[in-house]
Amino acid sequence: MPPLSTQDVAEIALLARLHLEPEEAEQMRLELGAILEHFTQLTAVDTDGVAPMTHAMSTELRLRLDVVEPSLTVAEALAAAPKRDGDLIVVPAILPGNEP
Amino acid sequence: MTPEQWSIAETVRAVTSGEQSAVRLVEIMLARVANYDRELGAYLALDGDGAREAARELDRKRAAGEPLGPLAGVTLALKDMIVTKGVATTAGSKILEHYVPPYDATVVDKLRAAGAIILGKVNCDEFGMGSSTERSAFKKTRNPWDPSRVPGGSSGGSAAAVSAALCTASLGTDTGGSIRQPAAFCGVVGIKPTYGRVSRWGIIAYASSLDQVGPITRSVVDAAHVLQAIAGFDPRDSTSLDAPVPDYAAAIPQGVAGLRIGLPSEFFDANLDGEVRAAVARATEALRDAGATIVDVSLPHTHLALPAYYLVAPCEASSNLSRYDGVRYGARAGSTDLLDLYQRSRGQGFGPEVKRRIMLGTYALRSGYYDAYYKKAQQVRTLIKRDFDAAFATCDAILTPTTPTPAYRFGAKATPLDMYLGDIYTLSCNLAGLPGISVPCGLSSEGLPIGAQLLGKPLDEVTLFRAAATIEATVGLGEARPAGIGGLW
Numbered sequence: 001m002p003p004l005s006t007q008d009v010a011e012i013a014l015l016a017r018l019h020l021e022p023e024e025a026e027q028m029r030l031e032l033g034a035i036l037e038h039f040t041q042l043t044a045v046d047t048d049g050v051a052p053m054t055h056a057m058s059t060e061l062r063l064r065l066d067v068v069e070p071s072l073t074v075a076e077a078l079a080a081a082p083k084r085d086g087d088l089i090v091v092p093a094i095l096p097g098n099e100p
Numbered sequence: 101m102t103p104e105q106w107s108i109a110e111t112v113r114a115v116t117s118g119e120q121s122a123v124r125l126v127e128i129m130l131a132r133v134a135n136y137d138r139e140l141g142a143y144l145a146l147d148g149d150g151a152r153e154a155a156r157e158l159d160r161k162r163a164a165g166e167p168l169g170p171l172a173g174v175t176l177a178l179k180d181m182i183v184t185k186g187v188a189t190t191a192g193s194k195i196l197e198h199y200v201p202p203y204d205a206t207v208v209d210k211l212r213a214a215g216a217i218i219l220g221k222v223n224c225d226e227f228g229m230g231s232s233t234e235r236s237a238f239k240k241t242r243n244p245w246d247p248s249r250v251p252g253g254s255s256g257g258s259a260a261a262v263s264a265a266l267c268t269a270s271l272g273t274d275t276g277g278s279i280r281q282p283a284a285f286c287g288v289v290g291i292k293p294t295y296g297r298v299s300r301w302g303i304i305a306y307a308s309s310l311d312q313v314g315p316i317t318r319s320v321v322d323a324a325h326v327l328q329a330i331a332g333f334d335p336r337d338s339t340s341l342d343a344p345v346p347d348y349a350a351a352i353p354q355g356v357a358g359l360r361i362g363l364p365s366e367f368f369d370a371n372l373d374g375e376v377r378a379a380v381a382r383a384t385e386a387l388r389d390a391g392a393t394i395v396d397v398s399l400p401h402t403h404l405a406l407p408a409y410y411l412v413a414p415c416e417a418s419s420n421l422s423r424y425d426g427v428r429y430g431a432r433a434g435s436t437d438l439l440d441l442y443q444r445s446r447g448q449g450f451g452p453e454v455k456r457r458i459m460l461g462t463y464a465l466r467s468g469y470y471d472a473y474y475k476k477a478q479q480v481r482t483l484i485k486r487d488f489d490a491a492f493a494t495c496d497a498i499l500t501p502t503t504p505t506p507a508y509r510f511g512a513k514a515t516p517l518d519m520y521l522g523d524i525y526t527l528s529c530n531l532a533g534l535p536g537i538s539v540p541c542g543l544s545s546e547g548l549p550i551g552a553q554l555l556g557k558p559l560d561e562v563t564l565f566r567a568a569a570t571i572e573a574t575v576g577l578g579e580a581r582p583a584g585i586g587g588l589w
Contacts, residue, residue, distance in 0.1 A: 009459075016418060016462040017425065017439070018455060019447030028459055031516055035460060038517060039407045042476050045483070052478030053485055055339070056295035056309055056533025057558065062338060076202040080429035091427055094438045 003033045103128050104265040105589075108174050108322045111268055112215075115173030118162055122155035122173045122217065129175045129219055133266050139585050141241040142251075142261035144180050146220040147187050151175070154217045169215025171329055176211060177267040179255050180221040181228055182313070183302045184208055187218075191304045192226040192236040192254075195430045195449025205302020206337070207271060207313055207330045214329040219267050222257030226451045227421065228275055228306040230254050231522050233282070234510065235453045243286060244582035245548055249507040252282030258316045259286035263582050269326050270316045275306050276409050277502075277526025279314050280538035284502035284551025287540045287577055289323045289568065290316045294559050295533035296341035298327075299334030307416035308339075310409075310530040320539060320569040324348035327561065343559055351562045352569045357391030359567065362495030366402035367525055373505040379542040379550040379575070380501045386574035387499070387567060397491040397498060401483045405528040408484065410520055411464055411477035412531070417454075418461025424449060456516060485532045488555075497563050500525050502538040502551035525553060535561045539568040540577045549577065 009029045013020050020028060074087055083090040103125055106114065114120035130148055137143050161168055183189045183201035185208075190196045204212070211218065225235035233241045233256025241256045243249040244264040251260040255272025259282035262270050272279040274292035283290025291314045298313045305311060315326035328349065333342040363384065368377060388394050426432035426445025433444035450458070464473035491498060502525060513519040529536035534555050541552040552571055556564045581589055 008463075012459050012463050012466070015466065016458050017422070017442040017446055018450070018458060019443035020455070021447075024452075024455075028456065031456060032459060032463065034515065034517055035410065035456075035520075036463075039411060039473070042404065042407045042411075042480060043472070045401075045404060045476075045480055047476060047479035047483070050479040050482050052475050053481040053531075054309065054478060056530075057339070057341060062335075064335065072202055079202060080199055082426060082429070082432035089428060092435055092437050092441055 004029050004036070104132055106268070107319060108171065108268060108325045111174050112170065112172050115158060116162065116168050120173070122158040123152065125173055126151045126155040126175065126217060129267065133219070136264060136585055136588060137266060139242065139247065140244060140260055140264055140266065141239045142222050142257040142264070142266055143177065144190060144221050144223050144238060144257070145188050147218060150187065151217050151219050154212070158215060169213065171211065171325065172215035174216045175219050175268045176216050177219050177222045177258060177261045177270045178208065179224050179258050179270065179272045181224060181273045181304045182208060182271060183304065184218065184221065187221060189221065189304070190238070192224045192238060193449065193451065193454065194237045195424050195445070197431060199429055203302065206299035206334045208302065210330050216329070222261050222270060224257055225254035226454050227304065227417070228254040228273055228278055229417070229453045229457055231277070231281060231519055232513065233257065235451060237451050240510070243507050243584060244588070245287060245584050246507065247584045249509050249548070250285065252285030252507060254278040255316060256282045259283050259288055259290065262286070262288045262316050262318055264585060264588055269322055271313055271330070272316050273303060273311060273313050274530065275310045275413060276530050277523045279316060280502050280526050280536055280551070280553055281523065283316050283538040284549065285507040287549030287582065288316055288318055289320050289537065289539050289572070290314065291323050291327060291537040291561065291564065292529060292535060293327060293331065293561055294341070294535045296339050297535070297559065297561070298330050299337045299340050301334055301336040305420040307413040308420060309416060310413060320565055320572050321349050321352055323537070324352060324565050341559070346562055348562060348565055352565050354566055355390055356387055356567050356570045359392045359497065359563065360395050360495040361387050361392045361567065362395050362397035362491055362498045364397050364399045364402065364491065364498060364500060366399050367500035371504045371524065372501060375544045376501045376503070376505060376550050380499065380552050382575045383541040383552040383571045384499060386571055390570045390574070392567070395495050397495055399487040399491060399528065401480065401487050402528060404480045405484055405531055406520060406524055408477040408480040409523070409527040409531060410460070411473050412481065414457040414461035415465050415474045416461070418458045418465065421454065421458055453516070481531045484528050488532045488534060492557050497567050498555040500553045500555065502526065502553040506544045506546070506548035506550055529555050534558060535564055537564040537568050539571050541571050541575045543577065543580060
């Protein structure tokens, strides 16, 4: 596979919602390239007809009754929020320039 | 022996009989942490008040003639991936530096109910991603056998604290070897139970199909006692196994007579250090002398465990760690709009290894790449599992080295891939969902502990305890104690 480009790294970082400084992004490009190179040995393995293993132990999906059980209070659940307005969590505007 | 060196059985007997007050025991342990942890660097947070309160309650119950529980007075340090109500839980990350959880993990509930005392939280690689604890955002944890060397990781704080007797036992988490590898480096016992044996509710998620909680202790029987307390079905974890929990400690005296122990040639390759090879050979002989039959087995896809693991785990991590976005909890960076808030909070909050794995997982899960990477890795995972199924048709447990070398020096692993290659013997256990234990099997010529790893059939932790106890009793460390930190003993 071709080595990662600077543009590739920028695209992945955007998908991952990760701000990288330019020197960080360049380091990432080189390191990810080396790691992905190591992974190419997987492509040579014949896996035709092999089912992917999605769980370590096969367990049936369990359902429970749809009833209210004791849980955190609103105050407990919101206690760690970085910025609040009463029982609401405050975030900046989704579209720039639309600050309240 | 002084109280800090007591086994779990000795501690429980002394506290339950009243020979030792739990309050006094906690003061002894807190004083040790105050004296030695500045140099060792195992603890991230001490909960002195909580520990004293739990101890007072135990002493009150004893005076009132009430039952105290199977871990009465046993002091534990918990890896900082395990959430504790009212006590900061950071996962070794800046992004959770000030996070105080509003609830206890199921394993913490179970430990408290068993009479155990939680002393505090111990260091780890950030979100469990690392093999030396050098990736913690907060501090360096030293190996008590040689402070110029790493304690292993990611549960390095757990293994160091147990080894130095700054707690009686610890819980770690193991996604690719993070309990067994530091246990090997620090000369203690660590077991990763079968996937689903122990509840993951309240464990900070790294790679959900691989993560499992388990004990790190100074002896095999201590590990059996702690696993007894934390194992079992939990309706709050959808992957929890609803299976009976056997009496682990009671099974240990059965020994290994009649057991078939498999040796996979793939784990004794050119990467293996000569002294580790020799120590594991002595462990093999010890098992044979005790009545086990040694058989050759083959796990032909072993060399693919590393690439499969370093795809599956980062893919799951990139999804799991998307929750840290600066909105509901965790650190929030200053920003101009919501996208910028996500990107800056995560860019500033995560360290380099976590970013690397998020990027790797995001890359591999991208539209158009999924089949070539994640699906392929999961198919290889099936091949690895089939190898084990075939091997277990001819043996009851598999013996391997835990690590290619004993503990290395800080900074020795120059590139991320160098670090990953140290995990080659521990990864396949997680990929296959099997139980695995590391038990000390001797010291190197430099005086560093060497670990032997035993892998078992699903839910057959009993056989691992029996075989590990035989190794411990014959080629274990005996009376040897770490001497890298002055004044510990």
